[in-house]
Amino acid sequence: MYYFYAKNGFPLNVKQIMILLFSILLYGIIIEILQGLLTVSRTADIFDVAANLLGTLLGIFFFRSIKKHLKI
Helix, strand or coil: CHHHHHHHCCCCCHHHHHHHHHHHHHHHHHHHHHHHHHCCCCCCCHHHHHHHHHHHHHHHHHHHHHHHHCCC
16 A cells, blocks of 8 residues: 555545455455465465455555655
8 A cells, every 4th residue: 555655646545445455355365265276285264365354454444544654
């Protein structure tokens, strides 16, 4: 988010945040599927996807709360 914020030079709007959120969520789902298909010692787990989603939401909330203190 910092990269997009610094690159654009203006606050991120809701559409950009949603695109970022869904992109990260899709990436996490793909990683879980590949984990289940390509590894022997790991399995795909829906709780990992939920943890990825929670971490993403916390990251977005954290960034939005500190971005006014960033020097760009």
